[in-house]
Every structure is written in structure tokens, then in C-alpha cells.
Amino acid sequence: MDQNTPTTRQSGFSPEGEASRRKITGDEYVDGMLAGKSPFDEEWQMYCTNQLWGRTWQRGILEPRQLSLLTMGMLAGLGRMEEFEMHFRIALKRTGLPLVQLREALLHIGMYCGIPIARDAFVIARRVLKEEGVDLSELDVPTP
Structure with a gap:
């Protein structure tokens, strides 16, 4: 496989995103969302965790x-x-x-x-x- 071809395992969950997601929504919610993920929506969960929680809620500009x-x-x-x-x-x-x-x-x-x-x-x-x-x-x- 070409090195530039994205895979579902390439990036993983960002520690900042996961910490922020858990802090704001709670462990129970996050664990429930992640328990229900499939290979089809794994990228979606990483996207939400890394972009929404790691790059939006975690920026520190707005409280x-x-x-x-x-x-x-x-x-x-x-x-x-x-x-x-x-x-x-x-x-x-x-x-x-x-x-x-x-x-x-x-x-x-x-x-x-x-x-x-x-x-x-x-x-x-x-x-x-x-x-x-x-x-x-x-x-x-x-x-x-």
C-alpha cells in the first residue's frame, strides 16, 4: 500500500481530544459511543474526538x-x-x-x-x- 494512502489506524485518537471529550461529556457517554463504534464509523469517532474536542473545545480561547x-x-x-x-x-x-x-x-x-x-x-x-x-x-x- 502507498504510504500516502490514509488508513483507519494511521492517526488514532489525540490524547487532548479524548481528555476534553471525557471532561465535557463524561466517561459514561464517551465509553458508550466508543463501545458502539464499528470499522465503518471508526474514522468518524476519531474525527469528532480529534477535531471537535481536541481542536475546538481544547483551544482555551473560550472557556x-x-x-x-x-x-x-x-x-x-x-x-x-x-x-x-x-x-x-x-x-x-x-x-x-x-x-x-x-x-x-x-x-x-x-x-x-x-x-x-x-x-x-x-x-x-x-x-x-x-x-x-x-x-x-x-x-x-x-x-x-
């Missing part, structure tokens, strides 16, 4: 909280509510966005993406907050 807000807004704008739910949960549990900022993001989504999308986002948010047992009494407590 994970800022990236969470951006990601939720873009996913809502695209109507990708399954991914929106995952990233709402990430923002709540892993990047630690305050509830007041999460609510503000959803209000902002309503202005720019429309009321139907924001309604869906609030339905998802209420469900996730309930599932996670979040105490909403802290919502309007000023954050330092």
Missing part, C-alpha cells in the same frame, strides 16, 4: 461555559433538540453554568430562534432539571 452557551444556542437554532438536551445537561452538570445564565440563554434563544424553539428548550430544561433534582430556589440568588 467551557462560554462554549456550552454557544453550543446550546446553535443547536436550538438548528432545531436539533436531542443534541440540545445533551448540551443543556452538560452545561448544568459538567461546565457548571449558573441556573440564571441557563435561563437567560433560553430566553435569548426565544428572541433569535423563535418562540416554538424556546418552548421546546424550556420543556427539555424543566425535564432535565427535575431528573437531576435541581433546587430551583437558588435560581435568583446572585452569583459572585
Whole structure:
């Protein structure tokens, strides 16, 4: 085989990408994704890990909280509510966005993406907050 011919085993997963992916989405999610990969989608998993997580989330120019807000807004704008739910949960549990900022993001989504999308986002948010047992009494407590 020619040395310039790409193979699925040539590059592997970048350590930075894998560390970032695990930090943001959690080991359980990553392990589940990787357990389900096949030779057909192995390149896709490497691409996501190396490019999305290793070269985007890992750049350090925007903090994970800022990236969470951006990601939720873009996913809502695209109507990708399954991914929106995952990233709402990430923002709540892993990047630690305050509830007041999460609510503000959803209000902002309503202005720019429309009321139907924001309604869906609030339905998802209420469900996730309930599932996670979040105490909403802290919502309007000023954050330092």
C-alpha cells in the first residue's frame, strides 16, 4: 500500500481530544459511543474526538461555559433538540453554568430562534432539571 494512502489506524485518537471529550461529556457517554463504534464509523469517532474536542473545545480561547452557551444556542437554532438536551445537561452538570445564565440563554434563544424553539428548550430544561433534582430556589440568588 502507498504510504500516502490514509488508513483507519494511521492517526488514532489525540490524547487532548479524548481528555476534553471525557471532561465535557463524561466517561459514561464517551465509553458508550466508543463501545458502539464499528470499522465503518471508526474514522468518524476519531474525527469528532480529534477535531471537535481536541481542536475546538481544547483551544482555551473560550472557556467551557462560554462554549456550552454557544453550543446550546446553535443547536436550538438548528432545531436539533436531542443534541440540545445533551448540551443543556452538560452545561448544568459538567461546565457548571449558573441556573440564571441557563435561563437567560433560553430566553435569548426565544428572541433569535423563535418562540416554538424556546418552548421546546424550556420543556427539555424543566425535564432535565427535575431528573437531576435541581433546587430551583437558588435560581435568583446572585452569583459572585
